[in-house]
Amino acid sequence: DVKVTQSSRYLVKRTGEKVFLECVQDMDHENMFWYRQDPGLGLRLIYFSYDVKMKEKGDIPEGYSVSREKKERFSLILESASTNQTSMYLCASSPPFGEQFFGPGTRLTVL
């Protein structure tokens, strides 16, 4: 079974803090994704990566950056957290042109 894990289920941070969200997959998938999900807005793609050190902006990359130094690990970075980044963050992975599998999610609250 595909397994995607995320570093925290719940996280509370202060405005202006630098926040790291980590995602690890164990299926040797080339593609990894970061989404945020908000009520009424659905799933929105922040960034994705199709290979180590490669990244592409999604629909809402502003305020975020990513890092993929190893194939199995994809990190989302909030350089200076703001209250409007309070959300559920979901990581997913997939093989090329294959199905995406999601991790359990991190519910981030920025105070």
Next chain:
Amino acid sequence: QKEVEQNSGPLSVPEGAIASLNCTYSDRGSQSFFWYRQYSGKSPELIMSIYSNGDKEDGRFTAQLNKASQYVSLLIRDSQPSDSATYLCAARKGQAGTALIFGKGTTLSVSS
């Protein structure tokens, strides 16, 4: 802007009935489509994928695709209260895109 549209619901059906969930997409280049189930507070879970026109069955679930009409549907037979969840439809961007476009989901409520 390429989009995937779903009726937000809630769609309410009695236990044992057939639930029909519908989805339309705007990107004519999309060739791959996916249905995810998401329970409240949980992450999306893949139910089915469909790539060809017609029907694809898996247990109580049937996905239907009509590329000419740009329409995807999911039928759930013998609906159970445990099927109560939000169902997300997704389409691959373009013919060979890496990313998916997700609809906002339809909430299904199955009453016992």
